[in-house]
Amino acid sequence: MNERLTPFLWLLFSAGxxxxxxxxxxxxxxxxxxxxxxxxxxxxYEALHGLVQHPLVRIYIFVLISLPLFHWAHRFRYxxxxxxxxxxxxxxxxxxxxxxxxxGTAATAYVLLTLTR
Amino acid sequence: xxxxxxxxxxxxxxxxxxxxxxxTYTVPFRKDWVVLDALNHIKDHQDGTxxxxxxxxxxxxxxxxxxxxxxxxxxxxxxxSDYAPGPVRVxxxxxxPIVRDLIVDIGEFLHKLKKVKPWIVRAEEQPLSxxxxxxxxxxxxxxxAFSMCINCMLCYSACPIVGLESHFTGPAAIALAxxxxxxxxxxxxxxxxxxxxxxxxxxxxxxxxxCSRVCPKNVDPAAAIQQYKLTTAVDTLKSWLLPRGSR
Numbered sequence: 001m002n003e004r005l006t007p008f009l010w011l012l013f014s015a016g017x018x019x020x021x022x023x024x025x026x027x028x029x030x031x032x033x034x035x036x037x038x039x040x041x042x043x044x045y046e047a048l049h050g051l052v053q054h055p056l057v058r059i060y061i062f063v064l065i066s067l068p069l070f071h072w073a074h075r076f077r078y079x080x081x082x083x084x085x086x087x088x089x090x091x092x093x094x095x096x097x098x099x100x101x102x103x104g105t106a107a108t109a110y111v112l113l114t115l116t117r
Numbered sequence: 118x119x120x121x122x123x124x125x126x127x128x129x130x131x132x133x134x135x136x137x138x139x140x141t142y143t144v145p146f147r148k149d150w151v152v153l154d155a156l157n158h159i160k161d162h163q164d165g166t167x168x169x170x171x172x173x174x175x176x177x178x179x180x181x182x183x184x185x186x187x188x189x190x191x192x193x194x195x196x197x198s199d200y201a202p203g204p205v206r207v208x209x210x211x212x213x214p215i216v217r218d219l220i221v222d223i224g225e226f227l228h229k230l231k232k233v234k235p236w237i238v239r240a241e242e243q244p245l246s247x248x249x250x251x252x253x254x255x256x257x258x259x260x261x262a263f264s265m266c267i268n269c270m271l272c273y274s275a276c277p278i279v280g281l282e283s284h285f286t287g288p289a290a291i292a293l294a295x296x297x298x299x300x301x302x303x304x305x306x307x308x309x310x311x312x313x314x315x316x317x318x319x320x321x322x323x324x325x326x327x328c329s330r331v332c333p334k335n336v337d338p339a340a341a342i343q344q345y346k347l348t349t350a351v352d353t354l355k356s357w358l359l360p361r362g363s364r
Contacts, residue, residue: 007350
C-alpha cells in the first residue's frame with residue numbers, strides 16, 4: 001500500500017468516524033424509534049422529496065453516506081489485515097475496501113445528482 | 118482471611134530446559150503485600166535462583182513489569198489481595214523474548230526508543246550565555262502528561278499490534294516522540310515524522326487503546342499517537358494543496 005496515501009485515507013477514516021458517531025444516532029433515533037413509535041409525526045414522502053431538492057440537503061446526505069463508507073473501508077481493511085492476518089493479500093484488500101467505498105460514493109453522487117422533481 | 122496464597126511463576130533456565138515451565142510457590146498472604154513482595158519472599162526464603170527485575174518498589178523505575186493473571190502490571194503496584202484467593206499467575210511480559218525466568222530481552226525496545234530521538238533536538242544550540250530555554254506553564258502543559266512515561270513497557274505487552282508485528286515502533290516510543298514534538302524547545306518534529314510515517318510507525322496503530330488502559334502513569338499513549346496522526350495527516354494534506362511558501 002502506498003504510504004503516501006495513508007495520511008489521506010486516515011483523515012477520511014477519522015472524518016467518517018466523527019460523522020457516524022455524531023449524526024447516525026440522530027437518524028437512527030428519528031427513523032427507527034421516534035417515527036415508527038409515533039413519538040414524532042413522520043414526514044410524508046412528498047415532504048422528504050421536497051427537502052432533498054435543496055443543494056445543502058444533498059451535500060449533507062452525500063457527506064452522511066460517503067465519509068462513513070471510507071470509515072468502514074479503513075476499519076474493515078485493518079480487521080482483515082490484523083484480525084485475519086491476511087498479510088499476503090494486503091494490496092488486494094486495500095483495493096477492494098477503498099474501491100467499495102469509492103463505488104458507494106459514486107453511486108450516492110449519481111443518485112443525488114440525477115434526482116428529479 | 119487465608120494465611121497463605123499460591124503463586125504460579127514462569128521459570129525458564131535456558132541451560133537446563135528448552136521451554137519455559139511453571140513452578141508454584143506458597144507464600145504468606147498479607148494484605149499490604151504486592152506481587153513483588155511475594156517474589157522477594159520466594160527469592161529470600163524458598164528459591165534463590167528465581168530471576169526477575171526490580172528496583173524502586175514504588176512505581177517510578179519501571180523495572181518490575183510482568184504479566185499478572187494475564188495482564189501487564191507493575192508488580193510493585195499489584196496487591197496480592199486483589200488476586201485472592203489465588204493462585205496468582207506471574208509470567209514475563211508477553212511479546213518479548215524471555216532471557217531467564219521473568220526477565221525479558223528489552224534490546225529491541227531500546228532500539229525503537231532511540232530511533233524516535235526522544236530528546237530535545239535543536240537546529241542550533243543557543244550559547245550558555247543566553248541562559249536556559251524558557252517555557253510558559255501552558256507550554257509545559259502541552260507535553261507534560263506524555264512526559265510521565267517510565268519505560269516500563271507494559272504498553273508493549275498490552276498492544277496486540279506489537280504482538281502481531283514485531284517491527285511496529287509501539288506505543289511508548291511513538292508517544293515519547295510526540296512528547297518532544299509538543300515541546301516548545303524542540304525543533305526535531307520533521308525528522309521524527311520521517312521516521313514514523315510508515316506502517317512500522319504511527320500508521321501501524323489501529324487505536325485499540327489497551328496501551329492507555331494498562332499505563333501505570335496515565336500517559337495515554339493512544340491519545341498521543343492519534344494526535345500525532347492528525348497533525349501528520351493535516352500537514353501532508355497541506356503539502357499537497359498549498360504552495361510551498363504558505364505552509
